[in-house]
Amino acid sequence: MSDTDSLLALEKQVQTAFESGTPLSISAGNSKSFLGTSSADTALNISGHRGVVSYHAEELVLTARAGTPLAELETLLAEKHQMLAFEPPHFGPGATLGGTIACGLSGPRAPYCGTARDFVLGTRILNGRGEYLRFGGEVMKNVAGYDVSRLMAGAFGTLGVLLEISLKVLPMPEQELTLAREASASEAIELMNSWAGQPIPLSATCHQDDRLTLRLSGPVAATSEAKRRLAGDQMEEISNDFWPKLREHTLAYFNTPKNLWRISLPSGTPPLALTGAWLTEWGGAQRWLRSDEDGARICQIVAKAGGHAQLFRAGSAATEAVGPPPLSEPMLAIHRRLKQAFDPAGILNPGRLFPQS
């Protein structure tokens, strides 16, 4: 099928679904289908709508169709020593660009370089009426009209079917260096925060099992100077492979029959009194908890600390549903009105992000 045909077919399918009020479940590589469920049983598969539209390395801009495999993009960028700086998790070989942006997930570099939405420059979408719309563009600065493109990041396809995305890309650092040392959880949180307040080229941090691991990225002159200041000689230098394993949840830590919770907190929050195995990353702001503790209790304690918890992968004893945490009443009302503005018939991934979304 040609690009035009695949686009026309998608457009037709959404228009028909709009007219008949048939909910659609949008998918491509199915690598993140574990994250939230939609009540729709009619599939809208966009994996055929793929391919790089343009790549201007000197301008740091890449545009590709939503069904393009993430791995393909990363290979293309690497040829020019560039990268997707938000280090998106794939969570499976089928991961596509569209799914990556729709889920809005970011990897270990996020707190130091930005998350998925920070790199979105423009999108082409089908709204819930099947209208083909273009927002943003291929330029770094653009304030014409509301920033609908960034709104699409993390909206799980509930506001529009992503067809094409323009992203800002960044040069790969000249050098990356991974160092590890012993530290208790509270010491690690303190260190991660105080380092981030100093001119040190940190690009990732992780604490698990009394071990603090950090990555320095940048020109050799910068990373070696930072290593000296952090007394890096007394730390163990380990392989940079640690970070892709963390990103993809293939570290031994993640191999568990227990519930896996993603706990988001203000970065300096001291360790929380919840039993289970912890892994802390993003400078203290994103923490994973492997635990069979009662979900309501987890959510309550995390909320009290100013954060929120989400069951990310259900273990064998799960009682809660996997999916994003609930919204407050006034926020839910705004979300429903916004959903209505893009998808009046409520056909795009209903329920995937919030009830009746």
Place this chain on the structure above:
Amino acid sequence: MNLTAEKNCTWNPTAADRQHFLTELGQLLPADSVLSDPETLAPYECDGLSVYRRLPLAVVLPETVEQIQAIMRLCARLKVPVVARGAGTGLSGGALPLADGILLSLAKFTHILELNPLERWARVEPGVRNIAISEAVAAHGLYYAPDPSSQIACTIGGNVAENSGGVHCLKYGLTVHNILAIGIITAEGEHISIGGLAPNSPGYDLLALFTGSEGMLGIIIDVTVKLLPKPEYAQVLLAGFPSLGAAGTAVGRIIAQGIIPAGLEMMDQAATQAAEDFVHAGYPTDAVAILLCELDGVEAEVNAQTGTVREILESCGANHLQTAVDEAERMRLWAGRKAAFPAVGRISPDYYCMDGTIPRRHLAEVLERISRLSEKYSLPVVNVFHAGDGNLHPLILFDANREGELAQAEALGGEILEVCVEMGGTITGEHGVGIEKLNQMCVQFPEPELRQFHAVKNAFDANSILNPGKAVPTLHRCAEFGAMHIHRGKLPFPELERF
């Protein structure tokens, strides 16, 4: 431009309605917080785009969030339009008052509410000036990165509403990349919190949607900004080039080399001359274009990168090349760029600042087209350019006292923006649409996109009382504009052009 063309049409007050409304306002606020006689209103009649002026029915200067809520509830009940105003430095008429509406000034909200140096954030009121944040946190070795040239005056609330940038946003991002949370009072007077200190906020990214929304979706009552460690060392290089094309090539090469400078600014010869005459920065006035490139980081890193950038600049044909010898010289080199607008103000009775962004590869062509347009309209154009991210600020020189020149300047500006759209860029990179670029919005966006924007607005402000008639044109307006204006670069079958 016809200022009365668009306003919200549900509130058509009689003299008695106006009086009644002012009385009700007076019950909500202390007497000195409501201004309504023409003399006291005068300072609020325009923002930085001073060619448009209009008096509101009243200016309100609340001091508490509860007062803002009460004002919004009253205005929601009577459907009175509300225009928020920070410092009024906006350059697109975003804070231009609406007749029979109120201007809600956030000028009394100037407190830094909370500061957490360890977690590196500050929560501040919307009327806090941009530079005041960096000053308040400097003792902790931190700063707030976005630095619009207007930073000594403009407010953080206005920065969020416009998604403002600065010379350092190439490396450190725009406002949207540097804020964590905002508090909002909705059109109905409800208080909601958006974003937060914890990442992965549940639900839609409303923080992104609000950033750059020009006061159309809600009143921003607090902003939590990210703070960054101050770079230890910074160095600036100044290069003069015999052509704009050569300077443009150098920009591309630096970035392709994997270096993201902290700032990368270009000025053409006329802008260089004006800035040099004004601040005596030591610019080479014989160069056709100059480039300022700032590198920051630890000293060893900066020194290494300075060497690489020097080589690139030389190989691209720079015939003047200078590295600041000390901090004083670095500041002086920047002072010329930062004062470029006022410098141009000295050489012309009036100037009109445009704000298009283009894919950088089209720079030479766009500048060529601008110079042809300048000849066509017989008005000089001076170019200041955030070169790293393709954001052009052509300054059109004119004299408003000469019959018809303002209209000519506007027409020339409109054509420049249309060239930007044709080249795959946008009509505004950081100054916003406001009232100024409504017609060009019709060029940049087809009808379905505009309808979608109106639907977004409607989800937050069903009665359209927040800054009505700004930022997004009505379809009716676009139809009228289209009828008298043949869109450049538009194919006869717009529905086909995307394939």
